[in-house]
Amino acid sequence: VWYLDQLCVKYGVTDVSDLKAFSSSATVLDAKTATATALSHSPDALAAAVEALDGQSSEAEVEAVLLALGKASSIVRLRHAKTVGKALSTTPARVEKLAADAAKADAERKAADARNTASEDGIEITRHPVPDDLAKAPCIWLDWPSDVQVAATIARLHHINDRKPFLFRREEGGIMRVTETVSGRMTAEPVGTEQWSAILNDHITYKTEDPTTGMTLVVTSPRHMIPILKGTDKWKFPELRSISRVPLFSLEGTLQEERGYDAALKVYLDPTTKPLPVSSMPTEDEVQEALEWLREPLIDFPFCDYDDVDMSIYTVDGATDESGHPIPNLFRGMGSKANMLSMLLQPFARNLIDGPTPAYHIDKPEAGVGAGFIADVVYCIAEGRRAEIQTMSAQNEEFRKAITATLRSGASIIFVDNIGRTVDSTDLAAALTSGVWRDRILGKTETVTIPVTAMWMLAGNEVRFTAELKRRMVPVNIDAAVPNPAFNRPLDMFKHRDLQGWCLDNRAELIWACHTLIANWFAKGKPDGGLGINSFNSWSKVMSGILEAAGVEGFLANIQQYLDRQGEEGSLNTTVAEALFHRLGTERFTASVALQVLTTPSIGEAIEVPWREEDARKFGEWISKAFARGVIDIPASVAFPSGTTKPKEITLRDGSTVYRLKVTKTRGGGRAFYRFETDTR
Secondary structure (H helix, E strand, O other), X not given: OHHHHHHHHHHOOOOHHHHHHHOOOOOOOOHHHHHHHHHHOOHHHHHHHHHHOOOOOOHHHHHHHHHHHHHOOHHHHHHHHHHHHHHHOOOHHHHHHHHHHHHHHHHHHHXXXXXOOOOHHHOOOOOOOOOOOHHHOOOEEOOOOHHHHHHHHHHHHHHHHHHOOOEEEOOOOOEEEEEEOOOOOEEEEEOOHHHHHHHHHHHOOEEEEOOOOOOEEXXXXXXXXXXXHHHOOOOOOOEOOEEEOOOEEOOOOOEEOOOEEEOOOOEEEOOOOOOOOOOOOOOHHHHHXXXXXXXXXXXXXXXXXXXXXXXXXXXXXXXXXXXOOEOEOOOOOHHHHHHHHHHHHHHHHHHHOOOOOOEEEEEEOOOOOOXXXXXXXXXXXXXXXXXXXXXXXXXHXXXXXXXXXXXXXXXXXXXXXXXXXEEOOHHHHHHHHHOEEEEEOOOOOOEEEEEOOOEEEEEEEOOEEOHHHHOOEEEEEEOOOOOOHHHHOOHHHXXXXXXXXXXXXXXXXHHHHHHHHHHHHHHOOOOOOOOOOXXXXXXXXXXXXXXXXXXXOOOOOOHHXXXXXXXXXXXXXXXXXXXXXXXXOOOOEOHHHHHHHXXXXXHHOOOOOOOOHHHHHHHHHHHHHHOOOOEEEEEOOOOOOOOOOOOEEEEOOOOOEEEEEEEEEEEEOOEEEEEEEOXXX
């Protein structure tokens, strides 16, 4: 009204009909449209017009009827299609199609008319047209239908994100935003209400008109929009698996260096150090140089493999390198050193591994040996910063929430330090084996299942893992073989006193070394390695393949010593089962009966168990976990009660023979009953 009033005052218009002279978009309905409009509003008139059709009817009359049918309901079209078809010598189906085409053409014409705006003195006097391509709409008008506003917002965000992706889907669900921190590093965060509001205000322009003055106003994102965007399933953003601070190889062996999202890798590349050129066919000299670079930051660590702890850390002849530092004893801790190289390389090769990966256990007898520095070396090379430390809280729920937040952020490494002496976490075991982490989002009932692509590093003093965890560990053992190593190793023993600073200063060369070893593996045809851990087949093939291609020996060579050292719980399980089977055979028993058997002097003196008669509750919890697998092996030399069927014999890989017992658990009268069964077919 305001615009029309301004025009009328300016040009002295007093008659409404005169407005047509000043508007190029004023539309005069022709006879066909007028007739169709009248017919569509009067069923009787439409019926009469249909009956009047014959071979002598004009084209305008026929088109008016078809347009009226197109605007009518499907029932009305169906009712008159046969009559019109007979008059036009065509089929009813053809009539329905002609009617629909006529209505579509009329709607398109009206939309085109609406898009033509008056341009006198730059004054827009029509409603704001909806563009054909919503993705390229310069703004979104709030007088558009609500569904059009939503569609335009989604289309615009897809269009903007396609050019430079910053919004992503995660496999576990939800939208993530990659943003830059104050330190200049990219990080991923879940998009909630506040993030959606900021995204819309940064990238979408919403406009409206002041109803009083008619002035155009730019407004913030409408409040009704965000709940719809959070709940819609129409997002087609790319998938994000992780953020990498180093260039990565594609599956074909091409090193991807460009900063930003890589659709093939599904990784956001955020290199924080300019990479050095890497040969696609490294020479043997380059491979050896790469190994020397990676061994240099490890030179001060007292690696050992449990059975060689008494060996000298340095060469016995007192030889030194060019800087005058003692040369490490290459034969001490060969397995741990090779495993350490695997830990350095894995962040660079993780996208080449199809499946879960084991955790690295930085094993040490006491504090002050250097586990934190080992983690710093890994972080400085792969991440360009010192290690970010997680702790394993005594409250399992707190630990779970911390890990969930870390995984959702796209972290490539998780370092858990200061672990207590015994770790029993079925959640961690499941995450390592299945490659997924499940948890409930804090403050919500929603549960997420997050793919685990991060590398796990675990450290603590004399840590002992349960049977289901220890076989998922790659041991990196360090032992200075001196009491209180934090104070009893003089500073002049360390070649790199500022180890983190040295790694950051030489990060480009260290990254080059990792890339060179992987490029060497590709150049040799990606040979599968011959060593590995069950349940981690792809990891075993890739990591042992890279190390073997570079001539590195000792990878996983310390696994058996590690398992023997960790095997106290497994031995206890076997000892208890052996004692109970010897005494009870296949009789049904409760945890309290089992405890009585174990604490009977004739048996208790022969075996050492950590329970007494007053520990019934603790023992009940232990036995429930110990026999949870349902199968247990005991030495084939054990005597079993007369009348009991001989158990099934199994020959293990080391040639030893065991009896395999099946353990069943039933409940009755509020108690749990156990039974050994000898038939395990």
